[in-house]
Amino acid sequence: MTVKEFRLPDVGEGVAEGELVSWLVAPGDRVEEDQPVAEVETDKALVEVPSSYDGVVEELFVEEGEVVPVGDVIISFRVGGADGASADAESGDTKPTDAEPDDSEPTSVEAESGSPSRRTFAPPSVRRLARELGVDLSAVDGSGPGGRVDERDVREHADAEGSDPDEDDATDPKPVEMDTGDRKSAVSKRGSAEGAGATTAAEPGSGPEPAGRDRTLSTPATRKLANDLGVDLDDVPTDETREGEAFVAEEHVRAYAEASARPDDEAAPPAGEGGSGVETEPTPADPATDAPGETIPYRGVRRTIGERMEQSKFTAPHVTHHDTAEVDALVAARERLKPRAAEVGVKLTYLPFVMKAVLAGLREYPILNSELREEAEEIVLKDEYHFGVAVATDAGLMVPVIEDVDEKGLFELAAEVSDLASRARDRSLAPEELRGSTFTLTNFGAIGGEYATPIINYPETAVLGLGAVEKRPVVRERSGDGTGHEVVPASTLPLSLSIDHRVVDGAVAAEFANVVMDHLEEPLLLLNE
Template sequence: MTIKEFKLPDVGEGVAEGELVSWLVAPGDRVEEDQPVAEVETDKALVEVPSSYDGTVEELFVEEGQMVPVGDVIISFRVDEDGGEDATAADDGESAAAASETAADEGAPDTADAEPEAATEDGTEPTDAEPDTPSGRTFAPPSARRLARELGVDVAAVDGSGPGGRVSEADVRAHAEGGSSDAPDPRPAPTPTDTDAGERKSAVSKRGSADATDAGGSEAASAASAPDPAGRETTLATPATRKVARERGVDLDDVPTDETRDGEAFVTADAVTAYADALESPAESTPEPEPTDVDAGSAPDATGEPAAAETAGGDETVPYRGVRRTIGKQMERSKFTAPHVTHHDTAEVDALVEAREELKPKAEAAGVKLTYMPFVMKAIVAGLKEYPYLNSELREDEEEIVLKGEYNLGIAVATDAGLMVPVVEDVDEKGLFELAEEVRDLASRARERKLKPAEMKGGTFSITNFGAIGGEYATPIINYPETAILGLGAIEERPVVRDGDDGSEVVPAPTLPLSLSIDHRVVDGAVAAEFANTVMEHLEHPLLLLNE
């Protein structure tokens, strides 16, 4: 049996990092190869990360909400090299010790053999390391093991409250305070070199500050005005929450919360904001203490004013990353690279509405919900075949325009994470019912964040249907490096002028507003208008779509 570390894999072309949205497993869980263990949001989509091993989850190295570069270790597994069941409980002392040695050779951060080196780095004697447990293994992160050494606690004797008996720092402190070991008095405040890497540094530092405050430090004056601080020893929070706490000058250990994760208190950004707002009220009527107990990131400037990133009046900060950041960068690149021109027109679609009504029963019999989108897609293909420059890509470096031979239409879909554009390939080769079903499937999976990155690549022309929420006209931004995008308004009855026996008259008729944006470097306005006329002709006379 050995310890295997699992790194965040490359989950899509060009993806350098991802946000670990949620863990699907916990330490102690048995997993099989290819079983999803985490959900990761990249700048493309939300994807499930499968395990590469059969074994038992040993440790999770990343918190939910944390950004992780591709190639970083996110989880470790205990794997039976013989391919049998994980036999931790059945191993005798000799086999367990061998497993511990193997794990240490592979660089596992929390094995007993690895501890003396860490202790030396911390300035303590290697002899302070805890002995091997009778079973050869104790589930505890490095921070908990280090705390156990500092308090003189045998970590093997501590009852873990986390999943799979995992020992937390709170468990170690509770064991020490309970007097169940011959531990010396708690240590003085640790120096910065005693802290763990990453976010846990601040947790250890804060405990040291709290000890100093209890000893009669100058921070006691400011604590007196705080609204009932919780005063915990350890608090779990996402990096985004910790950022809010730094910006508001709040100690996470003081924020009240009823939520827990792995037996530890868990604080959300909303709880931090509410606590910070409550802190500001009494502060207005009392002298402001010296800012000696705040994180460096939240220290006020020379004028005494809080940092500029501080929220006020109930404002909320939301991380700008993942899909939203990708959308922003893509829109910025498109708008500042391609000179946009938008052409507006309106199609009178009486015949299209009638054609859809006639085909709906047949579509329902085939299990298909027929919308207007497949008709529009076919009409667009007719226009692209006649005006191929709208189905092109300008390659500036090569100084050439590539006229695409495929008709792959991207369909913009509004999701909770932002606008996603799945691509329907080879529209010219598919029928109306097939297109309707494929669009429905892609849109559904886009909203559920289950699209694969490959399903959003390779588009040659895009469609955005803002009419679905009641819009009429817009100025769509091109999905660069494509050359054009067509926006659809809502099909509604509007007044139109029709020629009758008694002359022209204004009558109500169903119309479809169209907004066509083009890259003016490639397409002239006249060509855009002619393309729009071709699309409208096929929508107003849907029998023409039989040729597409």
């Protein structure tokens, strides 16, 4: 038997340290290679750190909440002998892990049976499923390229061996159980009160009907939130799926917990509804998590956001242009298209229309789709249209990027915005999905408000803020004889355009806003975009 030390690997490009958010194992636990042992938050993402060894946890060297430099020892394992399998790594060496585990890149292990030269290729999610179903991956015939084993292969093998607990539904896709099972956080294993009640479901009649699924996909942050709120993820209603399997995000957990605490006559609105904003997917962070008198660490994603905001504000002289579009025709057009979008599984918000209107404005005034390179003393006019969409998350503001807006239709944009915003909130975005934007949109109207002075997503030169779409009084010429004016209610969309005044003149900003408003007020013009 040998004790192997495991050091915090490089969990992302340019990352020097990470906060150990939670342990997923405790001393004495048996682990397998590639099994997640800890959750670590960096300034880029929340990631699961997998073990490099098969063995037994010997000691945890870092407390939850502690910031650890890359390369420091965080855990040790007993490997080899009677207590663990032999290690396949050199002593002291660790395997690098990506900032976001990519299930599309399979790993491989030597088969434990059959020909010694045979290797089994499978991504981490498939390995987890195999462990949960008690399936030996080396005995599974992979149907993918090069013999790659996928989840269907594992389930079919489990069904054939009689190891699937739901034999009557063996032909149905079954989601991977990420939130229950033998693997628990170290806090739960130590018998804490929070862990003891972590899977308590809501009382009947006290809220929405539980979904009662057998398994549910979720992220580590969502599982932790569910434990904190005493929610069973299998009971949380959701319409979202990942690869055809039920997926629960943090906002679903909060909505379910809040609804469960209400009397029956105070049911929560459906997910994604409520409010009269532009209805983009971004939602505010939960203020209830911050208690008066509490000290909140300024690090990780929050510190990165602060540094970038400071850089933008103190580098680019900001000027904000405000205007309001009358969007009765846009509201009517969206209502006509919503049923068609629903038929293909898309929730159509106003944001795709706004993106197409902005695209028209940028084509006419490309200076707003630019970057100032001070050292080279040049302004680069971008020839691609990659739009960042600001998303409020518990960790702070994140800006996933919708690429090639000029090449996509309304429904495609709506689906992509929904997907990226959801994954921004559950911290499962890949780093490259947060880079490369040429123009940014932020929707503060979704949480209330008309106008703001948004900060530019540096090094871009402009950002457009959207207020809430609401009925407001407007003055129009009286119909008929044209002898006067009248005040009438109309659907309006307030716009707040911040520009880098070194690059964009105020007059150009106003002309750009006029083009955007023209396309929002007459949606048929969007057919050209």
